Amino acid sequence: MNNLDKNLSFLNKHQQEAVKKLNCSLLILAGAGSGKTRVLISKIYYILISKLALPNQILAVTFTNKAANEMKFRVGKMINSNIEGWWVGTFHSISAKILRRNAEKVGLKKNFVIIDNEDQIKLIKKICDSEKIDLKDRNPKYYLNCIDRYKNEFLTVEDILNQAKNSNDKIIAKIYSIYESELKRLNCCDFGNLIMHCLFIFKNDPNSLKHYQNQFKYILVDEYQDINFSQQLWLNYLYRLNKNICCVGDDDQSIYSWRGAEIKNILSFEKTFENPSIIRLEQNYRSTKRILNCASHLINNNKNRYGKNLWSDNNTGDKVEIRGFWETKEEAKNISDQIEDLIRKKVSLNEIAILMRVAAHTRSFEERFLNVGLPYRIIGGIKFYERREIKDIIAYLRIVNNFDDDLALERIINVPKRGIGKTTIKKINLIIRKNKISMFEACKVYVGSEEKNKIKYQINELISKIHKWNSLKKQLDHIELCELILEDSGYMEFIDNESKQKDNIENYDRLDNINEFMNSLKDFENLDGFLEHISLVNDNENINENNKINLMTMHSAKGLEFNYVFAIGWEEGLFPSKRSIEEKGSLGLEEERRLAYVALTRAKKKIFISFVTQNRYSYANHDFNVPSRFIKELPKEELNIYNSEVFQNYNYSNDFNENFEESEILTPGKKRMIDYYKIKDNNLEFNQDINIVKTSNFEEGERIFHKKFGYGRILEIENDTALINFEKSETKMIFLKYLIKEI
DNA sequence: TTTGACGACATTTTT
């Protein structure tokens, strides 16, 4: 058997077919755990080994850096060498690479900076400020969302200006237009722009397009279900010459519609690319039969899908465990106990994951794990490069690298404190607008004007330091430069002082983070490379580095797998998310269901689902929660439903929460603010309902439930209040209307 | 101009 056959012999019939089918538009519908990465990798290998293309003639696009790195690593291993100069990366990183070489064609300089969300919002705030746009009823995030959406749909400023109908549209169009010109002036790019600018280049510069079309003989795309319109167009441009594309995706795992990845995009594959064919991979190698059965059963409730039948040769496995708790602490405690059990069975913590709908829900688990000393990591939480001190340092580097970067300068102009406050910045902003110059230049103008004072002296100091650092760029390497800046700017001293003043843990962390940051600089040859890297890459913790429990959102769990999965917070309204349903109706619900499908199919051996009926902390109110409808949609014979107090009393066979279907008709397509008030009203009614039903005739000695204090017994009733002896709290006087009858 | 206190407000998911 030759090498090629040996490597392909690991694949099943369908996988092999998918690997060998070339010179067409191929869509591989790969169910969860059906070995799609393996197929993609084998396909690249097959192309290379058959000498159909050189490594740099293959374009492989993914959505995460993790997936890109894995692909590089595994293909490298198969052909036994490190491949240099090939095109494997995310849409954004590849676009950035193309854009660096063609920056001037879209009015940017070569050293443009890629800005993140925080910078975007700051910029929009600034625009609204100077344009006197009221941010009371619509926040900057709203406008940013609109702009992002336009970019996902390849809608230009002109398009939006033309189609603006009402005054709100016009305001958005105006902000969009100024935002774009500001970005150009600052020599910056946001994520959406990376794709947009490339599309402009492809569209307006046939030579460049030809160049890239010739370059890429084969195009491969991972996670195709996450594609948005602009990205699809991007692919289509590159595809038109060789007409050879292979996309792998799972329509049931499309969970990013809010990023423009609408399910219709994958469903319209056949219309977008010529001579299409579809191969399904339906054998699952990951999960037990039971888990798979649950997942399939659940996803069958969706209408918008290609449809496929997953099957598996794996063991039947354990039943899925369902538990209800009355508060989050109890949930966290129970799960940590379960985990201790698993540890006793010699399960590695890396093989355990807790998945949640909302990132904020890690808290109760963090608390618990800290208490009992279980190590954990949060994946996709607060990212390293988003920490304040790191962003400060980066801002220093950015302004030294690029004098046009107002956003960076504004960030550090008064950090550490130099006595340059709001008023001064306002004056400088005025100069910027009047003379149409950068903030850096405006500072010089401001310093040079009329009478001298302390503030001007300070600004002058900073400006000349930045000049000095910039001129040292050629003599020092980027690490030395960074060290110099940290000392010279007084930033290090500032952090030192801060950690002495309040010796809380957080400030200790700051110093640590700065050290880690300095260390990470070593991995890069120069400043430019480093700045590019940090703007596109965020995950820097290697999953298997230490033995830790994994906490993450269901979204960030996509593409991962674990032996044991705890899926928490399966409460109606939270999951499926009320908001998602209200905004997009049944489409929203189906997306939530796909999310549940993703969560379930992460598990290899066993899955634990839990929900909390009371005291799920969510800002102002403590709602009474009903278990998620998704639990009801699981096949009963595969479940073990446990006797928690609350769950036992919950009438499982009843159709719960039919109201949701009604509100779905009432609110779709309404603007957020209107929704917001509706939700508020609904909540009120909902609560009143409970009170009316539950306050009726309480008796002394009766066991009751209170949202905050839990279960208790009535000692005495006096008019509308009762003295309650709580089981988990002390004895208290409570209004009858806040009591709930033991259900 | 900075700082601290206070109240208002918002919380889905992220390359």
Next chain:
DNA sequence: TGTCGTCAAA
């Protein structure tokens, strides 16, 4: 719960 904006005092 924590962040943000506003206000008054230093």
